[in-house]
Amino acid sequence: MNFVTKSGGGMRKAENERKTTETDIAYKLDIDGSGISKINTGIGFLDHMLELFAFWGHFDLEIIVKKADLNVDIHHTNEDVGIVLGKAFKEALGDKKGIKRFGSASVPMEDATASVAVDISGRSFFKQIMADGQIRKEEYSVDDANHFLEAFAKNLGMNLSIQLVVSSTLDLHTNLEPIFKALGKAMDEATQIDPRRKGVPSTKGVID
Secondary structure (H helix, E strand, C coil): CCCCCCCCCCCCCEEEEEEEECCEEEEEECCCCCCCCEEECHHHHHHHHHHHHHHHHHEEEEEEEECCCCCCCCCCHHHHHHHHHHHHHHHHHHHCCCCCCCCEEEEEECCEEEEEEEEEECCEEEECCCHHHHCCCCCCCCCHHHHHHHHHHHHHCCCEEEECCCCCCCCCCHHHHHHHHHHHHHHHHHHCCCCCCCCCCCCCCCCC
C-alpha cells in the first residue's frame, strides 16, 4: 500500500512485524494519512471495524496477518492485532511532543450511540464495554471486542473510556460499528499537533 500523507511528508509513521508462535503480523501506520487501509486479519468482522477506524481517523493503516491459529479460534489473532495496533501508534507518536493527547467523539447508529474518550497518557486503562450476554453473538462477540480494545489501550499506554447506549435490536454490528467510528475520530483528535504546545503535553515533562 502506498501512503499518501496529508501533512506533506510527516514522519509519524511505523512499520514493523510481530512474530509469536501463534501469529505473524505485519503492520504499517501513517498517523497523518488520509484514511487508506489494507486490512487482512482473517477475521472478517474485525477487518471491517479496522477499516472504519482508519477511515474516520484519517490514518493510513495496513495490517496483514501472515500466520494465525484460526483453526483453533480467533482469540490469539484478535488480541495480537490489538497489541500490534497499540505498538504501531506508540512507535509512530515517538516522544509525543505537541500532541493534543485528549480526544473524544460520539457517533450514533440507528438507536445505538457510542461515546469514546481517550487520553494518551502513558498509563493504560480500559473498562469492558458490556457483558457478552447483553447482545447476540455472531462471528465476532462483545468479549472479542473487549479483548481487542484492552490490548490496544495497554500497548499504546492509553486511558480508553467507552460508553454505549445499546441498540434495542441487540445486533452486534449495530452496537460495535459506532464504537470503532468514534474511536477513530477520538484518536484523530488526540494525535493531532497543537501548534501552541511546544513540548510534551504533561506537567511531568514526559509520557512513557
